[in-house]
Amino acid sequence: MTAWLSRAWRDPAAFTALLFVVLLVANVAQDPIMLSPRFLTGSLSVAMPLVVGAMAVTPPILSGGGGMDLSVGPLMGLINVLVVTVLMPAGLGDWWSAVPLLTAVGLLVGAVNGWLVSAVRLQPIVATLGTYLVLGGISLWLLPSPLGPVPAWFGILSRPIGGVPGPLVFLAGPALLWFALGRTPFLKTLLAVGGDDRVAYSAGIDVTRVRIVAYAVAGLFSAVAGIALTSLIQSADATVGPPFTLQVITAAALGGISLAGGRGSMWGSVFGALSLFLIQNLLTNYGVSVFWQQVVFGLTLIAALVLNAGLVQFLAGFRGRAAP
Amino acid sequence: MNRFWRSFRQSLWPQIIALVALYGVGMLTIDGFGGWRSILAMLVLASFIGIAASGQTIVALLGGIDLSIPGVIALANIATAEFTGRGWPFPLVALSILVLAALIGAFSGFVSRAIRLNPLIVTLGVSAVLMGAILVWTGGQPTGFAPKWLNQFVAPSGRTFGLPVPPVLVFWAAVAVVMIVLLRRTAFGKQVHASGASLAAARLALVSTTKVWSLAFALSAVMAAVTGILLAGFSTQGDPRISTPYLFNTIASVVIGGTSLIGARGGYGRTVLGAIILTEITTVLVANNFSAAIQQALLGVVILLVVATYGREQSVSVRL
Numbered sequence: 001m002t003a004w005l006s007r008a009w010r011d012p013a014a015f016t017a018l019l020f021v022v023l024l025v026a027n028v029a030q031d032p033i034m035l036s037p038r039f040l041t042g043s044l045s046v047a048m049p050l051v052v053g054a055m056a057v058t059p060p061i062l063s064g065g066g067g068m069d070l071s072v073g074p075l076m077g078l079i080n081v082l083v084v085t086v087l088m089p090a091g092l093g094d095w096w097s098a099v100p101l102l103t104a105v106g107l108l109v110g111a112v113n114g115w116l117v118s119a120v121r122l123q124p125i126v127a128t129l130g131t132y133l134v135l136g137g138i139s140l141w142l143l144p145s146p147l148g149p150v151p152a153w154f155g156i157l158s159r160p161i162g163g164v165p166g167p168l169v170f171l172a173g174p175a176l177l178w179f180a181l182g183r184t185p186f187l188k189t190l191l192a193v194g195g196d197d198r199v200a201y202s203a204g205i206d207v208t209r210v211r212i213v214a215y216a217v218a219g220l221f222s223a224v225a226g227i228a229l230t231s232l233i234q235s236a237d238a239t240v241g242p243p244f245t246l247q248v249i250t251a252a253a254l255g256g257i258s259l260a261g262g263r264g265s266m267w268g269s270v271f272g273a274l275s276l277f278l279i280q281n282l283l284t285n286y287g288v289s290v291f292w293q294q295v296v297f298g299l300t301l302i303a304a305l306v307l308n309a310g311l312v313q314f315l316a317g318f319r320g321r322a323a324p
Numbered sequence: 325m326n327r328f329w330r331s332f333r334q335s336l337w338p339q340i341i342a343l344v345a346l347y348g349v350g351m352l353t354i355d356g357f358g359g360w361r362s363i364l365a366m367l368v369l370a371s372f373i374g375i376a377a378s379g380q381t382i383v384a385l386l387g388g389i390d391l392s393i394p395g396v397i398a399l400a401n402i403a404t405a406e407f408t409g410r411g412w413p414f415p416l417v418a419l420s421i422l423v424l425a426a427l428i429g430a431f432s433g434f435v436s437r438a439i440r441l442n443p444l445i446v447t448l449g450v451s452a453v454l455m456g457a458i459l460v461w462t463g464g465q466p467t468g469f470a471p472k473w474l475n476q477f478v479a480p481s482g483r484t485f486g487l488p489v490p491p492v493l494v495f496w497a498a499v500a501v502v503m504i505v506l507l508r509r510t511a512f513g514k515q516v517h518a519s520g521a522s523l524a525a526a527r528l529a530l531v532s533t534t535k536v537w538s539l540a541f542a543l544s545a546v547m548a549a550v551t552g553i554l555l556a557g558f559s560t561q562g563d564p565r566i567s568t569p570y571l572f573n574t575i576a577s578v579v580i581g582g583t584s585l586i587g588a589r590g591g592y593g594r595t596v597l598g599a600i601i602l603t604e605i606t607t608v609l610v611a612n613n614f615s616a617a618i619q620q621a622l623l624g625v626v627i628l629l630v631v632a633t634y635g636r637e638q639s640v641s642v643r644l
Contacts, residue, residue: 065637066586068444116628121637123586125389126579129572130628137621144617201640246448259442291464294456301449302435309439 013256013268015308020271023278030285041165045158047277048167049076049229053244054251054273055174055266056221059214060113060124061252064194064261067117067211069218070128070245072225074135075109077241079226083150084236085142093151103223109135110219114212132245139238148235157231170228171270174221178266181217190214195262251276254304338634339582339597346604354611364490365480366603371496372558374599376551377574378503379429379544381595383443384578385507386520386540387587392432392447393548393574395454396425397567400552402458405468405562414471421549428454429545430538437537447541458564466561474557492554496596499547503592516540520587577602580630586637601630 033039053072060069079102087093092101109131116127157166181187192200193210201207226241233240255272257264279300283293332338350357376393383390400421407417432450436443476482482490507513515536518526523533548570555566575585581598583590605626609619 116632120632121639122628122631122635123579123584123637125575125585126631126635127628129575130624130631133572133624133627134621135624137617137619137624140617141615141621197640198644202644207640250445250448253442253445259444289460291456291459294459295453296456298449298452298454298456301452302446305441305445305449306435306439309441 013265013271016255016268016271016275019254019304020275020278023275023282027278027282027285030282037160037163037165041158041160041167043277043281044165045167045228045232046281047274048170049225049232049244050247050251050277051270051273052170052174052221052225052228053248054255054269055178056218056225057248057252058257058264058266058269059190059217060117060128061257061259062190062194062261062264063211063214065117065197065211066124067194067214067261068124068128068249068259069110069113069215069222070125070249071109071113071131071135072218072222072248073242073245074132074139075106075219075222075241076226076229076244077238078109078135078139079106079223080230080233080241081139081143081236081238083154083230084147088151095151095153098151099227102227103220106219106221106223106226107216108219110216110222111212113219114215117215118208118211132242136238136242139241143236143238146235146237146239150230150234150236154227154231155234158234167228167231170224170231174224175266175270177217177220186210186213191262193262247276248273250301254301256308333634333636336582336594336597339580339594339601342580342601342630343597343604346601346608350604350608350611353608357607357611360488361480362607364488364493366607367493367600368478368480368490368558369607370599370603371492372551372555373570373573373577373602374496374596375499375554376548376570377577377595377599378499378592379540379547380574380578381503381581381583381590381592382507382516382540383544384583384585385516385587385590386537387585388433388436388443388537388541389575389585390429390432390447390541390544390548391444391571392428392451392454392545394567394571395451395458396428396545396548397552397555397570398458398564399454400425400549401556401559401566402462402467402562402564404474404553404556405470405560407468408471409468409562414474418553421553422546425545425549426542429542432545433538433541434534436541437534443541455564462562462564464564466559466563468556468562470556470560470562474554475560476557478554478557499550500592500596507591512536512539517588573602576627579635580627582634584635584637 028034034043053076056072057069060067082102082105083093083098087098087101092098113128113131116122117124157169159166189200189205189210192203192205193207197207229240251273252269253259253272254275255264255268257268279297280293283296288296356362376397380390380393403421404417408414428450432443432447435441436446478490478492480490484491484494507516515526515531518529518531519533519536526533552567556562559566577598578595579585580601581590581594583594605623609622614622
């Protein structure tokens with residue numbers, strides 16, 4: 001029990017979970033109506049693009065070697081734009097054709113990112129900066145000005161379905177897939193590659209393939225986040241996607257992931273994103289202006305990271321921790 | 325043959341060839357591209373990116389990254405226009421801005437190294453605070469007025485001691501010389517390369533890596549502030565939105581120049597070439613009437629192609 005407890009405490013995600021609970025209590029204390037089914041559904045539908053986006057950026061960061069996916073935001077945007085500009089005119093707007101097609105696009109873009117990073121061997125920040133610009137450009141070219149509405153099923157997903165908040169679908173899909181991947185050797189090899197790719201390579205792991213899969217999963221999750229975004233705004237707008245990139249990276253970092261790779265968890269990123277959302281929600285409810293929110297957001301981020309790092313070092317003991 | 329390719333990629337030739345090839349494309353597709361005036365105009369645009377990216381180069385040599393450059397540029401830009409517009413003496417305003425920038429940068433570098441936080445996230449947080457503060461201050465609107473002489477200083481039609489060269493280009497050349505000497509000939513430069521190659525080895529060589537990181541990030545913020553002050557002259561007003569492109573511009577010019585973001589390989593001379601190449605690419609795309617959307621997409625493709633020719637990392641099998 002004590003061993004389990006001390007291990008849980010050293011997990012950076014524990015700090016994030018704690019932060020999440022504190023913020024949740026603060027939010028509910030400020031406005032108890034938040035827990036009513038209607039408001040909960042509304043809140044979740046606002047939070048989901050950020051949460052799933054943070055899940056998307058997690059596997060590339062875990063894969064190490066400066067792993068990063070800057071293209072998450074623009075890819076979410078492209079998925080949003082494709083619904084109105086390509087799928088609907090082609091009569092493919094129904095969910096049974098749209099969802100497979102959109103996730104396939106996401107998977108393909110992610111695989112291209114993975115190929116650029118691990119086969120062409122470009123630095124991940126540069127490779128995904130390239131795809132960031134390409135995807136953002138394509139979205140703006142397809143849809144110079146916002147357009148709506150989108151098919152009705154997007155709207156249904158942002159409402160309660162049989163007492164269950166609809167937006168949870170967007171969390172359940174990626175979570176199930178990640179859980180399934182956790183049953184395969186993939187997750188362990190991913191962490192091994194992220195920890196030290198030379199050691200992983202020596203142990204016979206196909207480093208290139210593991211990294212391609214990590215970025216492909218990121219693309220797939222980004223597509224789901226894009227669908228969640230479409231369900232939230234119920235229109236198409238080429239400018240809403242790209243700003244998500246910095247937010248989802250922040251959420252993952254808040255979730256205790258090591259940007260050096262190899263350490264961190266999907267749950268940390270989910271709680272990081274939820275915490276980020278709760279901070280914004282709290283500030284909005286207190287009537288803080290958008291400009292001030294940005295200041296508070298930056299300060300919270302730095303303070304949380306400093307606290308997190310300090311706490312981890314304190315609990316792990318300075319001596320026992322190898323300097324990275 | 326293989327050995328030839330390897331040494332070719334490590335030399336400056338790919339950048340020089342790209343520079344000349346883009347110049348050729350420009351000459352073929354755009355009237356007046358090769359004229360003295362348009363070359364000066366391009367170089368002035370490149371100088372802003374180049375000066376802002378000088379600090380990014382040092383930080384990249386450490387294996388770090390500075391995302392707070394747009395925030396610092398915006399801060400310096402607004403503060404210059406606002407305070408000189410109120411009639412405060414320019415040297416006082418500039419000095420205060422540079423000192424403040426140095427403190428901000430030193431904070432990012434210190435926090436990143438001393439408690440091992442990733443600089444990407446730290447500078448992202450710092451940038452959010454700065455941008456938010458600026459928006460609170462200005463309400464998001466252009467504000468203030470830059471001094472007249474500063475307009476002349478950065479105008480492509482400006483003259484230095486009677487010569488038809490804008491003063492900002494002379495200034496950029498001076499920055500380049502100082503940066504290259506700093507990185508190649510001084511103890512600080514050697515410490516930067518050592519820390520970037522291996523933190524553990526640098527520490528064993530009695531390099532205070534925390535001090536090097538703090539200094540490097542402080543320098544990066546100071547150079548961003550200098551860019552912000554110069555941009556106030558270029559836009560005549562302080563405008564918070566003017567700094568947005570510099571987030572990716574500075575990284576792109578460092579990378580196109582051939583400096584590795586992983587550390588220890590590269591230098592500022594390369595970034596100067598990178599900034600000029602980047603400006604050539606944008607100019608060619610703009611002048612050929614591509615829409616902003618297509619421009620952005622093509623810029624992405626070009627960055628990928630350029631970096632794929634000479635910016636590839638070693639395979640894991642060679643690094644064993």
